[in-house]
Amino acid sequence: MLKLSSRWFAWTSSVVLAVASYGVAAGEWPLNMTKGVTDVSHNVYGLHMTILFWCIGIGVVVFGVMFYSMAMHRKSMGAKAANFHESTTLEIIWTAIPLLILIFMAVPATSTLKQLYDTEDADLDILVTGYQWKWKYEYLGEEVSFYSNLSDASRNQIYGPKEKSTDYLRDVDNPLIIPVGKKVRFLVTAADVIHSWWVPQLAVKRDAIPGYINESWTFVEEPGVFRGQCAELCGKDHGFMPIVVKAVPQAEFDAWLGEQRLAALAVAEAAKQHLSFDELYSQGESVYNARCAACHQPNGAGVPGVFPAIAGSKVATGVLETHLATIIHGVPGTAMQAFADQLTPVEIAAVITYQRNAFGNNMGDSLQPIDVVNFTQNQ
Amino acid sequence: MAHGPAPGFSRWLYTTNHKDIGSMYLWFSFAMFFIGGMFALVIRAELFQPGLQIVEPNFFNQMTTLHGLIMVFGAVMPAFVGLANWMIPMMIGAPDMALPRMNNWSFWILPFAFAMLISTLFMEGGAPNFGWTFYAPLSTTYAPASVTFFIFAIHIMGASSIMGAINIIATILNMRAQGMTMMKMPLFVWTWLITAYLLIAVMPVLAGVVTMMLMDIHFDTSFFDAAGGGDPVLFQHVFWFFGHPEVYIMILPAFGIVSAIIPTFARKPLFGYSSMVYATASIAFLSFIVWAHHMFTVGMPLFGEMVFMYATMLIAVPTGVKVFNWVTTMFRGSMTFETPMLFAIAFVILFTIGGFSGLMLAMAPADFQYHDTYFVVAHFHYVLVPGAIFSITAAVYYWLPKWTGHMYDELMGKVHFWIAFIGLNVTFFPMHFSGLAGMPRRIPDYNPLWADWNMISSVGAFLFGAAQVLFLYNVIKTIVVGRKATSEVWEASHGLEWTVPSPAPYHTFTRPPDVPDDDAHLVAGTP
Ligand code: HEM
Ligand SMILES: [Cu+2]
Numbered sequence: 001m002l003k004l005s006s007r008w009f010a011w012t013s014s015v016v017l018a019v020a021s022y023g024v025a026a027g028e029w030p031l032n033m034t035k036g037v038t039d040v041s042h043n044v045y046g047l048h049m050t051i052l053f054w055c056i057g058i059g060v061v062v063f064g065v066m067f068y069s070m071a072m073h074r075k076s077m078g079a080k081a082a083n084f085h086e087s088t089t090l091e092i093i094w095t096a097i098p099l100l101i102l103i104f105m106a107v108p109a110t111s112t113l114k115q116l117y118d119t120e121d122a123d124l125d126i127l128v129t130g131y132q133w134k135w136k137y138e139y140l141g142e143e144v145s146f147y148s149n150l151s152d153a154s155r156n157q158i159y160g161p162k163e164k165s166t167d168y169l170r171d172v173d174n175p176l177i178i179p180v181g182k183k184v185r186f187l188v189t190a191a192d193v194i195h196s197w198w199v200p201q202l203a204v205k206r207d208a209i210p211g212y213i214n215e216s217w218t219f220v221e222e223p224g225v226f227r228g229q230c231a232e233l234c235g236k237d238h239g240f241m242p243i244v245v246k247a248v249p250q251a252e253f254d255a256w257l258g259e260q261r262l263a264a265l266a267v268a269e270a271a272k273q274h275l276s277f278d279e280l281y282s283q284g285e286s287v288y289n290a291r292c293a294a295c296h297q298p299n300g301a302g303v304p305g306v307f308p309a310i311a312g313s314k315v316a317t318g319v320l321e322t323h324l325a326t327i328i329h330g331v332p333g334t335a336m337q338a339f340a341d342q343l344t345p346v347e348i349a350a351v352i353t354y355q356r357n358a359f360g361n362n363m364g365d366s367l368q369p370i371d372v373v374n375f376t377q378n379q
Numbered sequence: 380m381a382h383g384p385a386p387g388f389s390r391w392l393y394t395t396n397h398k399d400i401g402s403m404y405l406w407f408s409f410a411m412f413f414i415g416g417m418f419a420l421v422i423r424a425e426l427f428q429p430g431l432q433i434v435e436p437n438f439f440n441q442m443t444t445l446h447g448l449i450m451v452f453g454a455v456m457p458a459f460v461g462l463a464n465w466m467i468p469m470m471i472g473a474p475d476m477a478l479p480r481m482n483n484w485s486f487w488i489l490p491f492a493f494a495m496l497i498s499t500l501f502m503e504g505g506a507p508n509f510g511w512t513f514y515a516p517l518s519t520t521y522a523p524a525s526v527t528f529f530i531f532a533i534h535i536m537g538a539s540s541i542m543g544a545i546n547i548i549a550t551i552l553n554m555r556a557q558g559m560t561m562m563k564m565p566l567f568v569w570t571w572l573i574t575a576y577l578l579i580a581v582m583p584v585l586a587g588v589v590t591m592m593l594m595d596i597h598f599d600t601s602f603f604d605a606a607g608g609g610d611p612v613l614f615q616h617v618f619w620f621f622g623h624p625e626v627y628i629m630i631l632p633a634f635g636i637v638s639a640i641i642p643t644f645a646r647k648p649l650f651g652y653s654s655m656v657y658a659t660a661s662i663a664f665l666s667f668i669v670w671a672h673h674m675f676t677v678g679m680p681l682f683g684e685m686v687f688m689y690a691t692m693l694i695a696v697p698t699g700v701k702v703f704n705w706v707t708t709m710f711r712g713s714m715t716f717e718t719p720m721l722f723a724i725a726f727v728i729l730f731t732i733g734g735f736s737g738l739m740l741a742m743a744p745a746d747f748q749y750h751d752t753y754f755v756v757a758h759f760h761y762v763l764v765p766g767a768i769f770s771i772t773a774a775v776y777y778w779l780p781k782w783t784g785h786m787y788d789e790l791m792g793k794v795h796f797w798i799a800f801i802g803l804n805v806t807f808f809p810m811h812f813s814g815l816a817g818m819p820r821r822i823p824d825y826n827p828l829w830a831d832w833n834m835i836s837s838v839g840a841f842l843f844g845a846a847q848v849l850f851l852y853n854v855i856k857t858i859v860v861g862r863k864a865t866s867e868v869w870e871a872s873h874g875l876e877w878t879v880p881s882p883a884p885y886h887t888f889t890r891p892p893d894v895p896d897d898d899a900h901l902v903a904g905t906p
Contacts, residue, residue, distance in 0.1 A: 070714060
């Protein structure tokens with residue numbers, strides 16, 4: 001017995017020590033759920049720790065008896081087997097005690113659950129829509145809405161041996177901005193497949209389902225930046241669909257809303273200007289790489305059987321109208337989305353010009369932003 | 380006239396012998412285990428460090444999907460059916476399965492189903508890439524063309540499972556030797572009887588859901604298409620009404636296996652035989668009313684959430700009873716630690732750990748944080764790998780001498796165990812941490828925050844994979860050069876299968892065996 005346990009002890013302790021010391025040397029070894037920054041997230045964390053400790057406690061007792069038997073009741077130590085195999089008392093006890101423990105755990109679980117569901121009386125409503133593979137945020141009643149994509153900085157680090165930044169795959173071009181000290185309700189839905197909107201530090205996770213509007217809420221007290229990711233397999237770029245929520249003081253929030261409205265006006269203004277072919281082409285290239293290349297590939301070759309090629313495609317080398325209509329309305333039932341309100345008229349004109357003249361599609365034609373505006377208005 | 384096997388390949392093609400069919404199921408499962416394992420290693424190789432190095436995201440999704448499907452339907456389920464074929468007739472004193480011709484069919488359609496499934500990898504657009512849960516509309520409106528082959532493959536697997544289940548039920552209910560009452564049946568027989576009912580209840584549900592998909596894809600219906608008035612959440616309800624009992628289909632027979640092995644090597648009767656039977660039945664019953672705990676985040680009403688949470692928590696009670704009974708069986712035994720026992724003990728410990736994380740997942744508010752993260756991946760691998768795979772491995776070592784008449788190499792068996800045990804924990808324990816720290820599952824690339832744990836997981840996975848090669852070698856070595864085994868094989872073996880010679884004759888029990896009429900079936904040691 002002694003020989004055995006000291007050997008076990010030596011083994012396990014050296015393994016634990018090795019892992020721990022490596023951990024100290026290497027830095028990050030995240031072990032546990034985040035406590036988060038809201039009342040709800042604290043309660044969830046508390047619940048998590050409570051069950052964890054109950055489990056550890058039960059484990060110590062059960063495994064304790066087991067290891068004791070394995071050490072002491074072995075044939076090589078001359079143990080003689082007993083012959084008991086029934087005890088109603090024992091079996092009643094170990095049905096009843098776990099039941100009691102469960103009731104004990106159900107109480108905090110139920111109250112936290114109720115709190116999570118309490119979406120009444122919000123100060124601000126935000127409609128969150130999941131797309132393959134980006135999020136759209138609409139501030140209801142504020143006339144502000146925008147899309148949030150994986151940031152270029154992250155996208156550029158995916159391939160190759162480049163050092164990854166701290167927020168690799170967890171930063172976006174346009175974060176969701178919310179005010180502190182206000183109850184914000186999220187209405188969550190999706191436009192194509194099922195996604196799930198998850199920000200661990202707010203303890204908010206809601207599936208975004210086409211045809212459904214799910215509700216969730218948060219109340220953040222201090223300014224901060226909170227990161228999360230889509231948590232439902234939603235196709236090939238599921239891993240590249242981050243969420244960034246920035247909580248700011250009310251005044252800053254109001255100012256930001258104002259800027260957003262101004263920016264919308266500027267977009268309308270920009271649609272009236274005339275651009276040269278080269279301007280269109282080069283702007284189109286960057287729009288293409290940011291928004292189209294994920295599916296159609298940077299070289300326009302597509303993925304056979306999954307995403308059609310742009311190079312030599314019927315649409316990109318056919319009638320301009322059809323090409324425009326495809327981008328504006330998308331192709332229902334496929335991953336090709338309606339880009340009408342995801343891109344500005346300038347961007348649409350630019351990317352169409354680019355697609356018709358890149359990858360060997362030497363069409364020689366181009367499109368002006370105003371054509372896009374007219375096209376949408378005539379629909 | 381000697382009723383031996385027919386010569387050559389036709390022996391296997393036309394056979395109706397439960398032992399031949401059992402062996403074929405087991406070899407098939409073994410092959411699938413290696414293929415599914417290779418896919419897992421592709422996943423783990425890609426996740427070895429952040430960034431995309433080896434495969435593209437779309438192919439990565441194909442790997443997760445095929446890995447999950449093949450492990451569940453190709454490795455675990457056929458292995459259990461193979462064990463049932465081999466052991467149930469021998470355990471209940473029957474000469475063969477009740478419906479031998481159907482038995483042949485239910486095996487032989489399987490290789491076709493899986494050939495079809497795997498061939499999708501070579502089709503234009505690639506293999507299914509929507510996860511083994513294949514949620515609509517990703518798997519309908521947005522799927523590659525090969526999804527139709529996937530649907531047919533699922534139909535065939537389901538048909539095979541149902542035929543197998545009918546056969547097992549018919550055998551157990553009709554073919555028991557005189558004196559083998561229900562409450563004398565070995566637990567493996569009991570757990571399989573209950574499992575077979577689960578299969579018959581839920582495989583048609585799976586067939587239904589894939590048929591609805593087929594209709595949506597090819598016949599313009601809108602079961603799951605919100606734009607056409609359908610409901611994507613309906614898919615999940617139907618899927619999990621199949622899917623949750625399915626996870627018990629993959630664990631109940633394992634309960635039967637360890638309930639045979641632990642008493643043998645503890646040299647003590649199983650503690651609480653009848654409560655084991657009742658616990659199994661209650662788990663099976665509860666498995667039908669907890670499906671929505673896979674869907675806590677879909678936006679069910681509060682009341683629904685609470686009901687499913689409480690029902691899920693309740694499963695811990697009968698499961699706990701089983702664990703306590705196994706531990707009490709070891710208590711004051713006279714234990715030895717041959718390879719099957721090592722795997723069985725690891726089963727009890729690791730399955731319990733998987734049960735703990737399951738209990739944590741049952742808490743709906745906490746599940747909001749765990750759901751679809753690596754915490755869940757850790758949880759289900761702690762139940763599936765030690766639960767299903769370890770119990771199957773234990774069963775193979777335990778009964779291999781009976782099947783082949785040869786003893787396996789004990790030292791190599793122990794080495795296999797320790798490498799597999801360490802590999803498994805190194806692979807899956809860190810996933811608890813990466814999951815809690817926020818790593819979503821089914822992603823091909825991730826933030827450096829989780830890099831260290833992922834690297835460790837990947838190393839463990841390759842270690843675990845290597846261990847299985849040793850297993851294969853040991854099985855082959857046993858068959859070819861293993862030393863002769865006795866009829867009893869184990870010192871304290873108990874049950875009818877140990878009363879026939881090793882190897883078990885091609886036709887067992889040409890005369891009905893005598894079944895002891897006291898509760899000697901419980902008592903370890905020579906009757
Ligand atoms: C060497 C052993 C294994 C390794 C390294 C391994 C690894 C993995 C990994 C990395 C995933 C992907 C997780 C994700 O991104 O969501 C996964 C998924 C899965 N594994 Fe395993 N696995 C192993 C054995 C098994 C076994 C034996 C089973 C079943 C009995 C199994 C069943 C599953 C299932 C059902 C999934 C989910 C697939 C999906 O998301 O659609 N695995 N495994
Ligand atoms: Cu998504």
